[in-house]
Structures are given as structure tokens and as C-alpha cells.
Amino acid sequence: MAKDLSKTLADLKEDEAVAIVRERLNAGEDPLRILDDASRAMETVGKRFSSGEYFIPDLVYSGEILKSINELVKPKLAKGGAARKGGKVIVGTVAGDIHDIGKDIVVFMLDVSGFEVYDLGVDVPAKKFVEKIKESGAPIVGLSGFLTLAYDAMKQTVQAIKDAGLRDKVKIMIGGGQITDEITKFTGADAYGKDAVAGVTLARKWSGAK
Amino acid sequence: MAKKWEEMTPDEKQEALFARWMAPKDPAGNDLKYQSPKAEKAFKERITRIKDAIQMKKLPDRVPIFVAPSFFPVYYAGITPQEAMYDYDKCRMAFKKFVVDFEPDGNLGAYVPGPGKFFEILDYKLYSWPGHGVPPEQSYQCNESEYMTAGEYDALIDDPSNFFSNTYLPRVFGKLGGFQMLPALTGILEIYGVAINFIPFGLPPVQATYKALFEAGAEALKWMGAMGAWNADITAAGFPLIAAGFTKAPFDVIGDTLRGTRGIMVDMYRQPDKLLEAMERLTPLMIKMGVGTAKLVGHPVIFIPLHKGADGFLSDEQFKKFYWPTLKKVMMGLIAEGVVPMPAAEGHWDSRLAIMSDLPKGKTLWMIDQSNIANAKKTIGKVGCLFGNVPSDLLVVGTPEQVKDYVKNLIDTCAKGGGYIVSNGAFFDQAKPENVHAMVDAAREYGAYK
Structure with a gap:
């Protein structure tokens, strides 16, 4: 009997976790069930991060292990894959700022938490956020920025969303190294998340997902 | 007769470097001429103030003031970063206006923008x-x-040097591709076959790389000429630079420039022993880098930007x-050579500061950003001088x-007993000028030691 994948992955035991996935796939198990276990493991990883047991390297490493697992599972997966039940979120680093590490971790955590994430990349002009909101109908937008210069770009992005008549349709969260409550007020965003898991918590709250 | 460097204790070496800082030279190597006796007095008072804060042996006359920006002086002068990077005169003008207008006891020089054309020549x-x-x-x-x-x-x-020249540099400079073909210089041993080692220098890609290097070197020299003149100018006006140069934590050398954040984090799990061994290998090189610069410039303070060890x-x-x-x-290697390490702990380092407190007293200068400054004072502040914490x-x-209230509170919390310098906490691009003035003014108003 194979060992518990959720526990092994949550404990970041890469070799064991990959071996379990191989074994289960060879035994002809439904790949969706394997992904379900993996997603429960990621929930545990997120919880451990929130409680201060895990840190960013643990999140990053869990992502690497998950990548290896996905590569094994993907070829066996029927088209369509797992359903996304968390809702849609648009994420991007604001205009003029090309920092991506924090943004990528947020995208990753939202993704493994079941959200359908539209990652617009870095140095994203305000109008691109507006267009994506119109096109996707996503009710949540995350603005990332590392530089103090991002304060203005965030403010302008929120303003552009307002000018497009979409401010009531979306909740906006911001995040980054020099972001505080004061800056949240300054930019006109709804809230800021101090880390990736806080971002997921906000997205869950706003989308009504569990 | 003065003691030879090798015979000095670390304390004597530190004093010797402070003495050289106090006696600046012009770019030609002669004693620098100050603008006025008043400027000379101000220069010496500023260094004395900073030195007393760092050494923690006696109280300075008042709490010193640093203003440590990134691109703020550029915006403040009404030019763009692009102009500052390509027009060295405009860059000098902007940073001079910044120093003269805000009159900090310590400034970071005009090095931040760097030479745009140089980066272009080498395709950085x-x-x-x-x-x-x-x-x-x-x-x-x-x-x-x-x-x-x-x-x-x-x-x-x-072979870290060979790895940098033949592998790393060609990856980060588009024009240094020819370096991949360089021979190992340690193979140049005796007349038999010696010429074979030099064949690469006859090949077109290597020659193209050297051509770009000559051009880049000339541009770097031009830029350094402008910076040297700026340093002389601003020193003659009575304003000392905070640091001579920089070095880095071995973890950040690998995490910032070589493997990247994701790479180093995964290496901590997949190949921890290799990572530890590589950091040990880089350690003496990082010591040499800091000590070499401090001795060359004649200035004890060496900046260490801290990055990937932050909380979280x-x-x-x-x-x-x-x-x-x-x-x-x-840091201990720098201290042994009389150098004052200046780690900049941008972001939050609350849980780390206590860990890093096992250092000798009066030898270090710490930039504190968003860490709880009262706690920092009780941990790292017991052994090292702190500056910063005014938030971006x-x-x-x-x-x-x-801002004024914040600085007053900082002085009440940190200045008692010395070892504190009022400053912003993170290298900033943007600020309301009146807020920067308020920070400096508040330090003068409330910072006197009676």
C-alpha cells in the first residue's frame, strides 16, 4: 500500500512523493484523485506558512515538487483537467515595475488554491488590467509592486479601473515590499496582503469560496 | 614612527582608516583644498560625529543624520533616471543639489545611476x-x-574566477561571449607549448570581446572621472560619503546574481552541502573585496546590502x-582589517537581529528599515550603531x-547612550521633499546630546 501522498508532499519529501505518484499511476489510478491529494497537501503547506512553520523556500520547494508531479500526471489526464472552483483572479506587477518573485508566488498559491488566475506578467499598463477585467469578468484584481515608484502606478491603475466604470465590480488587493495600510489608502485599493497566503485569504473572502 | 599595517591591531587599523577618511585627497592625490575653513570644520565635525556613533565609546555632539536615497535626488532635481545615467554632468548636478539642499552628515555619493552607455557597450x-x-x-x-x-x-x-570569466560573465554581458573561449591562465607554465595558451586571443570572437572591453573601459574611466570630481567637490564643501564601496553576503552572491531566488531556495533542499561549500569558497573573496576597496579609498565603511535573509x-x-x-x-574578516561593515537590513529582519548580535562592540553600522527599532536597539543595537527606520x-x-513626530520618537527610543543615526530606512526613489527636510530638521532639533 502506497504511503499518504498528501502528507509526504506537505512534508516536502520530494523523492518519496514522486515515487508514490509513479506507483499510483502505474496501478492505473485516476489521475484526478492524485491531483486532489496534491491539492490537499498544498492547503496544508499554505496553513503551515500562515502559522509560521513554513517560509518562502518551503513554498517554492513545494511548487517544484508539484511541478514534477504534474509532469507525471499530465499525460494521463483527460482533456480539461481539474475544475477550478475558486473563481477568477487577475494578477500583475504594475507599470514601470518588473519585479516578479513576489507576484509569481502569489500566482502560484492562488493557482494551487483552485483559483483561475490570469497572470498579466510585469510592467503591466493600467489599461491592460481594465481590458482583462472586461474580457474575463474576474471580480478580483491583485496589483504587485516592489518599488516605491509602484505606489503611483497602483494608484493610477485603481483610477483607470474606476474611470472605466468597473470599480464596483472588482475587489482590488495590493502587495509588495514597501506596501502598508497607509499605501492601501493612498492607492484606493481595498486591502493589502502581507504575503501570498494573505492574498489567498483575501481572494477567498471576496469570492465567497471556502 | 608609524606602525606597519601588518603590525597593527584591528582597533588600530580602524583608527588608521578613520584618520585617512578625515584627511581626504583630491583626484591628483594631493591634500584636498576645502571651499572654506567653515567647510573643513563641518567635514571634520561630521566624520567625528559618525565615528563616535559607530565606535560607541563616547557620545557624539548630536545624533548624526544620513539621507540614503536611491533615485530620489534625480527626481528631486527634475531630471529622469535616463538623463542621470547618460549625462554624467546632469547626474552630478542632481546629486550635488540633493546634498547641498538637505545637508546630511553622511551621503552615498552620486554612484546610484551608473553609466548607461557603459551598460549599452557591453549589452548588460x-x-x-x-x-x-x-x-x-x-x-x-x-x-x-x-x-x-x-x-x-x-x-x-x-575555480570561482574562471567560472565568472568563462561562464557567468558571458551570460550576463552579451558582448563578453568571447570569454567562453579563454584559456585557463594557470596552464601558462613554461616555454614548451606556452604559445598554445594564447591562441584564443587570435580568434575573432575573443578579439571582438576585447574590442568591446576597451571601449567599455574607456567609458567606465570617463564616468569615474566625473564621480571622482563630484566626490572632491562635495567633500570640499564639507560633506563626507558614508561608504567606500561594498561587498556581499555569500548567500546573496549566489541567490541574487548566480542561482536566483528560486534556484537557491530549491538548492537548500536538493543540494545543501554544495551550496554551503560554495558559500565558504566565496567568503575569503568577499572579505578581500571589502578590505581592498576600503584600503584603496582610505575610508573604513563598507556597505553590505542584505537581501535573501530577511524575515519570511x-x-x-x-x-x-x-x-x-x-x-x-x-564581517569578522572585515573587522579584523579595521573595516566597518555596514549591512543594510531592508524590509523586516526582526527575528534575525538577535541572531546576528554575536559581534564585537563598536565595529558595525546597521541600516534598519521596517524592523521594530526598539527591539533592534536591545539586540543588535547593543553591539552596533543603528541608522534608519524612517519609513518609505x-x-x-x-x-x-x-515625519517630525516619528523622528522625535525614534530619538527618544534609540539615541540614548549613542549608537544611533537618524535616517530613512530603505533606499528610496520617491518622497515629498518637505518630508525629507522634516526628517533632517527634526534630527537637528531633538538630537543634541546634553
Whole structure:
């Protein structure tokens, strides 16, 4: 009997976790069930991060292990894959700022938490956020920025969303190294998340997902 | 007769470097002529004030003041980062206006923008800069990537210099591709076959690389000429630079420029022993880098930007295992040579400051950003001088009154017993000028030691 994948992955035991996935796939198990276990493991990883047991390297490493697992599972997966039940979120680093590490971790955590994430990349002009909101109908937008210069770009992005008549349709969260409550007020965003898991918590709250 | 450097104790070496800082030279190597006796007096008073704060032996006359910006002086002078990077005269003008207007006891020089044309000549890929990947009105930003692959630790450990020249540099400078073909210089041993080692220098790609290097070298020299003149000018006006140069924590050398954040974090799990060995290998090189610059410039303070050891980036256990041991060795190596390490702890370092407090007293200078300053004073502040903690967001969206209150509170919390310098906490691009003035004015108003 194979060992518990959720526990092994949550404990970041890469070799064991990959071996379990191989074994289960060879035994002809439904790949969706394997992904379900993996997603429960990621929930545990997120919880451990929130409680201060895990840190960013643990999140990053869990992502690497998950990548290896996905590569094994993907070829066996029927088209369509797992359903996304968390809702849609648009994420991007604001205009003029090309920092991506924090943004990528947020995208990753939202993704493994079941959200359908539209990652617009870095140095994203305000109008691109507006267009994506119109096109996707996503009710949540995350603005990332590392530089103090991002304060203005965030403010302008929120303003552009307002000018497009979409401010009531979306909740906006911001995040980054020099972001505080004061800056949240300054930019006109709804809230800021101090880390990736806080971002997921906000997205869950706003989308009504569990 | 003066003692030889090798015979001096670390304390004597530190005093000797402070003495050289106090007796600046002009670019030609002669004693610098001050603008006025008043400027000379101000220069010496400022250094004495900073020295007393660092050494923690006696109280300065008042709490010293640093203003440590990134691109703020550029915006403040009404030019763009692109102009500052390509027009060295405009850059000098902007940074001079900044120093003269705010009159800090310590400033960082005019080095921040750097020479745009030089980066262009070599096709520097590690950064995007104004007009090259970011808009003209933005500062340059780093393009992190795995410039060293996970399988290259042995090559780095075997011969770091050769790894840099033949592998790393060609990856981050488009024009240094020819370096991949360079011979190992340690193979040049005797007449038999010696010429074979030089064949690469006859090949077109290597020659093209050297051509670019000559051009880049000439541009770097031109830029340095402008910077040297700026230093002489601003020193003659009575304003000392805070630091002579920089070095880095071995963990950040690998995490920032070689493997990248994701790379080094995964290496901590997949190949921890290689990572530890590589950091040990880099440690003496980082010591040499800092000590060499300090002795060349004649200035004791060497800046160490701290990056990937911040709270959240590692657990305390990971910090103690991977980050601190080699950084501590670097710092102790600098201290042994009389150098004052100036680590900049941008972001939050609350849980780390206590760990890093096992250092000798009066030898270090710490930039503190968002860490709890009262706690910092009780841990790292017991052994080292602190500066900073005036927050970036306050300088941007606050009012002068709020800034003044914040600084007054800082002085009440930190200045008692010395070892504190009023300053912003993170290298900033934007701020309301009146808020920066309020920070400096409040330090003067409330900072006197009676």
C-alpha cells in the first residue's frame, strides 16, 4: 500500500512523493484523485506558512515538487483537467515595475488554491488590467509592486479601473515590499496582503469560496 | 614612527582608516583644498560625529543624520533616471543639489545611476535600465534568472574566477561571449607549448570581446572621472560619503546574481552541502573585496546590502545554517582589517537581529528599515550603531508633522547612550521633499546630546 501522498508532499519529501505518484499511476489510478491529494497537501503547506512553520523556500520547494508531479500526471489526464472552483483572479506587477518573485508566488498559491488566475506578467499598463477585467469578468484584481515608484502606478491603475466604470465590480488587493495600510489608502485599493497566503485569504473572502 | 599595517591591531587599523577618511585627497592625490575653513570644520565635525556613533565609546555632539536615497535626488532635481545615467554632468548636478539642499552628515555619493552607455557597450543583461526595458522615468531593475545552473556548483567551487570569466560573465554581458573561449591562465607554465595558451586571443570572437572591453573601459574611466570630481567637490564643501564601496553576503552572491531566488531556495533542499561549500569558497573573496576597496579609498565603511535573509525568506533555522555563518565570517574578516561593515537590513529582519548580535562592540553600522527599532536597539543595537527606520511610505504620503513626530520618537527610543543615526530606512526613489527636510530638521532639533 502506497504511503499518504498528501502528507509526504506537505512534508516536502520530494523523492518519496514522486515515487508514490509513479506507483499510483502505474496501478492505473485516476489521475484526478492524485491531483486532489496534491491539492490537499498544498492547503496544508499554505496553513503551515500562515502559522509560521513554513517560509518562502518551503513554498517554492513545494511548487517544484508539484511541478514534477504534474509532469507525471499530465499525460494521463483527460482533456480539461481539474475544475477550478475558486473563481477568477487577475494578477500583475504594475507599470514601470518588473519585479516578479513576489507576484509569481502569489500566482502560484492562488493557482494551487483552485483559483483561475490570469497572470498579466510585469510592467503591466493600467489599461491592460481594465481590458482583462472586461474580457474575463474576474471580480478580483491583485496589483504587485516592489518599488516605491509602484505606489503611483497602483494608484493610477485603481483610477483607470474606476474611470472605466468597473470599480464596483472588482475587489482590488495590493502587495509588495514597501506596501502598508497607509499605501492601501493612498492607492484606493481595498486591502493589502502581507504575503501570498494573505492574498489567498483575501481572494477567498471576496469570492465567497471556502 | 608609524606602525606597519601588518603590525597593527584591528582597533588600530580602524583608527588608521578613520584618520585617512578625515584627511581626504583630491583626484591628483594631493591634500584636498576645502571651499572654506567653515567647510573643513563641518567635514571634520561630521566624520567625528559618525565615528563616535559607530565606535560607541563616547557620545557624539548630536545624533548624526544620513539621507540614503536611491533615485530620489534625480527626481528631486527634475531630471529622469535616463538623463542621470547618460549625462554624467546632469547626474552630478542632481546629486550635488540633493546634498547641498538637505545637508546630511553622511551621503552615498552620486554612484546610484551608473553609466548607461557603459551598460549599452557591453549589452548588460542582468538589469533593465531606462530606455532599455523600463521607461525613461523609472530606475533600473534586476532581471533575476538562473545565470548559474544547478549542476555548476563544482565548477564554481573549483575555480570561482574562471567560472565568472568563462561562464557567468558571458551570460550576463552579451558582448563578453568571447570569454567562453579563454584559456585557463594557470596552464601558462613554461616555454614548451606556452604559445598554445594564447591562441584564443587570435580568434575573432575573443578579439571582438576585447574590442568591446576597451571601449567599455574607456567609458567606465570617463564616468569615474566625473564621480571622482563630484566626490572632491562635495567633500570640499564639507560633506563626507558614508561608504567606500561594498561587498556581499555569500548567500546573496549566489541567490541574487548566480542561482536566483528560486534556484537557491530549491538548492537548500536538493543540494545543501554544495551550496554551503560554495558559500565558504566565496567568503575569503568577499572579505578581500571589502578590505581592498576600503584600503584603496582610505575610508573604513563598507556597505553590505542584505537581501535573501530577511524575515519570511528563510526560517530562523535556515538562516542560522545557510545565511549567517558565512556572512559573519565576512564581517569578522572585515573587522579584523579595521573595516566597518555596514549591512543594510531592508524590509523586516526582526527575528534575525538577535541572531546576528554575536559581534564585537563598536565595529558595525546597521541600516534598519521596517524592523521594530526598539527591539533592534536591545539586540543588535547593543553591539552596533543603528541608522534608519524612517519609513518609505511616511516619506511619500505622510505630512512633515508626522515625519517630525516619528523622528522625535525614534530619538527618544534609540539615541540614548549613542549608537544611533537618524535616517530613512530603505533606499528610496520617491518622497515629498518637505518630508525629507522634516526628517533632517527634526534630527537637528531633538538630537543634541546634553
